[in-house]
Amino acid sequence: xxxxxxxxxSVALFCVGVAGVLTRRNAIIIFMCIELxxxxxxxxxxxFSKMHHQTLQIVNPHAGIDGQLFVFFIMxxxxxxxxxxxxxxxxxxxxxHSVDVNFLNRLKH
Amino acid sequence: MGTTQILFWFLSIVALFSAIMVVVSxxxxxxxxxxxxxxxxxxxxxxLLNAQFxxxxxxxxxxxxxxxLFLFVIMLMNLNADTEPQKNKWLKIAGVIAGxxxxxxxxxxxxxxxxxxxxxxxNGGDIGLIHNLGxxxxxxxxxxxxxSSILFLSAMVGAVVIGKKEA
Numbered sequence: 001x002x003x004x005x006x007x008x009x010s011v012a013l014f015c016v017g018v019a020g021v022l023t024r025r026n027a028i029i030i031f032m033c034i035e036l037x038x039x040x041x042x043x044x045x046x047x048f049s050k051m052h053h054q055t056l057q058i059v060n061p062h063a064g065i066d067g068q069l070f071v072f073f074i075m076x077x078x079x080x081x082x083x084x085x086x087x088x089x090x091x092x093x094x095x096x097h098s099v100d101v102n103f104l105n106r107l108k109h
Numbered sequence: 110m111g112t113t114q115i116l117f118w119f120l121s122i123v124a125l126f127s128a129i130m131v132v133v134s135x136x137x138x139x140x141x142x143x144x145x146x147x148x149x150x151x152x153x154x155x156x157l158l159n160a161q162f163x164x165x166x167x168x169x170x171x172x173x174x175x176x177x178l179f180l181f182v183i184m185l186m187n188l189n190a191d192t193e194p195q196k197n198k199w200l201k202i203a204g205v206i207a208g209x210x211x212x213x214x215x216x217x218x219x220x221x222x223x224x225x226x227x228x229x230x231x232n233g234g235d236i237g238l239i240h241n242l243g244x245x246x247x248x249x250x251x252x253x254x255x256x257s258s259i260l261f262l263s264a265m266v267g268a269v270v271i272g273k274k275e276a
Contacts, residue, residue: 065242
């Protein structure tokens, strides 16, 4: 598959995630759109790793494996971030009984 | 069109449609379910690119653990469609226009990139196999691997400390 197709698919998913973060008011949906953005980037990294593998595999049979390892570490960080983020959201809900980010915005008052 | 192309387009359309439904759904539980479908479509793309380990890890970690965590939190907070806060219509339109503008800028920047004729190798290549990934992970990247275990420990401690009830 031409790498262009993967680039455009990943860019489209990323922009849907961005529109979701800007549009929604529920903190949990915003968090889920961030996960969508991370997945779009993961897909692009894997596609690029296969592209480099195809052109460089004569020289180095394991060319491009770094892209897939980076995706592995992105998933690691995303899992840790989700657990901490949901703990924060659960605690804020316990204090204010709302997950509306406009309401949470007024924390300082 | 070969089987590979048909599969690629089918998975792409499913992923994009489900991503839009994630953003558009009123009920948060429906959003979670659409996001699980997105993860399945992206795992399908990984399998098409022969990144087998990442496809399975994506399913187990993202769709299996993270989304279940989201579902638990949503159900514990008892959110449904009628408690969803309503956003101002103009802000929603502004958000969609901002996302569309970003899409336009990125597509315009990348459509004439010099690598547009390079192919991503599908259906073959052995760098996605777990043997090769494991060798690279434990030989060249063993230090980030160990540090990520410390990251998990700190995330666990942080989540428990944040979630504790005030005594």
